Amino acid sequence: MRAPGSNAGVAAGDVLLAVENVSLRFGGVKAITDVSFDIRKGEIRAIIGPNGAGKTSMLNVINGFYHPQEGRITFKGRTRSRMRPYVAASQGIARTFQNVALFKGMTTLDNIMAGRTLKMKRGFFWQMLRHGPALAEEIEHRRQVEEIIDFLEIEHIRKVPVGRLPYGLQKRVELGRALAMEPELLLLDEPMAGMNLEEKEDMCRFILDVNNQFGTTIALIEHDMGVVMDLSDRVVVLEYGRKIADGVPDEVKRDQKVIDAYLGVAH
Amino acid sequence: MFYREAGQFKTTYAADMAVFPILQDKIGIAVIVAAAVLLPFLGAAGIVSPQTQNFLLQVVAIPFLIFSLASIGLNLLTGYTGLLSLGTAGFMGVGAYACYKLTTYFPGVNIIVWVLASGFFAAGIGVVFGLPSLRIKGFYLAVATLAAQFFLQWCFIRIPWLYNENASGAIEVPQRTLLGVPVTGPTATAETRYFVVLAIVAGLTWIASNLVHGRIGRSWMAVRDMDIAAELMGIKLFDTKLLAFAVSSFYCGVAGALLVFLWYGGAEPEVFSINQSFLILFMVIIGGLGSLVGSYFGAALIYILPIVLRLLPESLGIPIGGATIEHLTFMIVGALIIFFLIVEPHGLARLWQIGKQKLRTWPFPY
Numbered sequence: 001m002r003a004p005g006s007n008a009g010v011a012a013g014d015v016l017l018a019v020e021n022v023s024l025r026f027g028g029v030k031a032i033t034d035v036s037f038d039i040r041k042g043e044i045r046a047i048i049g050p051n052g053a054g055k056t057s058m059l060n061v062i063n064g065f066y067h068p069q070e071g072r073i074t075f076k077g078r079t080r081s082r083m084r085p086y087v088a089a090s091q092g093i094a095r096t097f098q099n100v101a102l103f104k105g106m107t108t109l110d111n112i113m114a115g116r117t118l119k120m121k122r123g124f125f126w127q128m129l130r131h132g133p134a135l136a137e138e139i140e141h142r143r144q145v146e147e148i149i150d151f152l153e154i155e156h157i158r159k160v161p162v163g164r165l166p167y168g169l170q171k172r173v174e175l176g177r178a179l180a181m182e183p184e185l186l187l188l189d190e191p192m193a194g195m196n197l198e199e200k201e202d203m204c205r206f207i208l209d210v211n212n213q214f215g216t217t218i219a220l221i222e223h224d225m226g227v228v229m230d231l232s233d234r235v236v237v238l239e240y241g242r243k244i245a246d247g248v249p250d251e252v253k254r255d256q257k258v259i260d261a262y263l264g265v266a267h
Numbered sequence: 268m269f270y271r272e273a274g275q276f277k278t279t280y281a282a283d284m285a286v287f288p289i290l291q292d293k294i295g296i297a298v299i300v301a302a303a304v305l306l307p308f309l310g311a312a313g314i315v316s317p318q319t320q321n322f323l324l325q326v327v328a329i330p331f332l333i334f335s336l337a338s339i340g341l342n343l344l345t346g347y348t349g350l351l352s353l354g355t356a357g358f359m360g361v362g363a364y365a366c367y368k369l370t371t372y373f374p375g376v377n378i379i380v381w382v383l384a385s386g387f388f389a390a391g392i393g394v395v396f397g398l399p400s401l402r403i404k405g406f407y408l409a410v411a412t413l414a415a416q417f418f419l420q421w422c423f424i425r426i427p428w429l430y431n432e433n434a435s436g437a438i439e440v441p442q443r444t445l446l447g448v449p450v451t452g453p454t455a456t457a458e459t460r461y462f463v464v465l466a467i468v469a470g471l472t473w474i475a476s477n478l479v480h481g482r483i484g485r486s487w488m489a490v491r492d493m494d495i496a497a498e499l500m501g502i503k504l505f506d507t508k509l510l511a512f513a514v515s516s517f518y519c520g521v522a523g524a525l526l527v528f529l530w531y532g533g534a535e536p537e538v539f540s541i542n543q544s545f546l547i548l549f550m551v552i553i554g555g556l557g558s559l560v561g562s563y564f565g566a567a568l569i570y571i572l573p574i575v576l577r578l579l580p581e582s583l584g585i586p587i588g589g590a591t592i593e594h595l596t597f598m599i600v601g602a603l604i605i606f607f608l609i610v611e612p613h614g615l616a617r618l619w620q621i622g623k624q625k626l627r628t629w630p631f632p633y
Contacts, residue, residue: 089501118501130477235361
């Protein structure tokens with residue numbers, strides 16, 4: 001697989017995505033209030049916080065599913081305020097979901113192949129014939145998808161409809177589908193929720209490998225603090241839609257506001 | 268024992284991605300195609316009487332193929348893309364009337380060209396009535412397509428231009444020839460019409476199979492299974508849904524044109540009523556949503572089974588009155604539909620798949 005983002009004009013360590021003063025409201029409910037942070041190229045950035053802190057909303061803002069009322073988002077040096085999710089996808093932002101959002105009726109292979117839709121160029125005419133260029137393209141992408149399948153060690157479930165797979169494997173297929181997009185920024189929404197220890201360790205290994213081998217920048221939401229502190233380079237902490245801390249794991253761990261947010265304070 | 272892929276190793280992705288990757292399936296499909304091609308020669312070979320031959324083609328095979336084509340069309344929309352439509356008959360009617368007008372204005376052009384071209388008119392109308400699908404889905408979309416059904420049928424009745432101001436309000440198919448052989452009209456033989464229908468239906472099935480096995484089919488199924496995730500992966504929902512409406516309506520339109528030109532030989536607007544839409548929808552549901560072979564199964568169960576049931580008592584020598592047979596047929600078909608849906612809610616196609624899986628491990632299923 002080609003290292004994703006190798007053609008981008010952003011060098012490792014530079015800011016890949018900057019969120020500036022973003023506020024998001026649903027009617028009177030303030031989901032996110034004036035949050036700013038950045039994600040640097042090549043890092044693993046964790047977003048943590050108690051339930052309802054606005055973490056998932058933040059991801060939805062980043063990949064264009066929600067449009068914030070205020071604030072700016074700059075990805076790869078380009079600032080945008082409103083964009084459709086498929087534009088975000090075409091710029092190189094992929095994501096997985098908190099509740100697995102796979103295409104249940106399709107096989108593992110088709111799910112991951114679907115992740116390559118944007119890379120496939122042959123039009124309706126050739127698709128209709130499924131010969132010549134369309135077939136060549138299909139085979140080329142199949143080869144790359146097989147590399148992802150190999151990487152995630154899911155060869156045995158290649159042709160199984162994903163609806164029949166156990167939860168842990170579904171999460172892995174979903175990661176595969178996101179990887180198939182060759183993203184520059186990968187958003188993972190609780191990749192380890194509901195997994196047992198062994199599955200969690202596998203998933204951690206895959207996340208680190210993705211980051212190391214492909215150089216993919218990763219933003220992840222996770223509740224398992226052990227995982228967060230081990231994996232991530234930097235952590236941003238949200239509470240009630242506001243940012244309360246931002247820094248390397250050790251700093252954040254000792255931050256009094258973070259401890260209060262998680263353990264509660266006596267009033 | 269006989270049906271298994273042991274020993275058939277795939278060495279290329281092309282072989283693995285083939286629509287029929289197993290050798291036995293390839294043989295099976297070849298046998299079916301050969302049987303379909305040889306069917307009209309049964310009479311000439313003296314195996315069946317000319318009357319039976321004509322009955323087989325005119326009453327069984329031609330309509331079965333046409334209904335299968337319409338089912339495939341609806342299946343692409345409802346089964347593959349997950350958009351429920353009740354406008355099938357309306358879109359079929361657009362195809363039929365478009366073909367009628369085209370051949371009226373340009374009688375010199377080959378009728379088969381117009382049958383296929385009329386599909387594009389249906390596709391255009393389908394896209395227009397598919398526009399609401401971006402905002403609504405499920406039952407609400409079904410209601411929106413119901414509007415298409417009623418509006419189009421109203422057009423077929425109220426716009427005399429569509430049926431050339433014919434006093435009876437019906438369209439009558441003129442005679443058209445292909446290479447000197449009559450294809451439509453009263454003088455066309457059942458054999459000729461059968462071959463034309465078979466060629467068109469087989470060709471369009473092949474194209475549908477290609478579409479659903481490639482990028483476009485995956486986009487359709489992605490929209491069906493999880494539209495939010497599909498959009499976040501770069502699939503444009505609007506374009507994908509409208510393409511599904513266009514292709515689906517094209518198939519329905521061609522089926523409608525075939526229905527009138529190569530089967531009925533003439534039609535009243537009543538042919539394209541809501542009942543026809545429901546009939547096709549039931550074929551798709553019972554055959555199996557999201558399965559091309561299921562469309563054929565569904566058409567066979569709903570269309571051919573009643574014919575067989577009607578003929579059965581007579582051929583077995585059981586004296587039952589015609590009216591009784593009619594009632595019995597309704598009861599048996601109804602009971603069978605319920606039976607099949609209880610046994611396998613995902614339709615006959617799933618049943619077929621399970622059967623194949625069982626066969627693969629038979630006789631030692633462990």
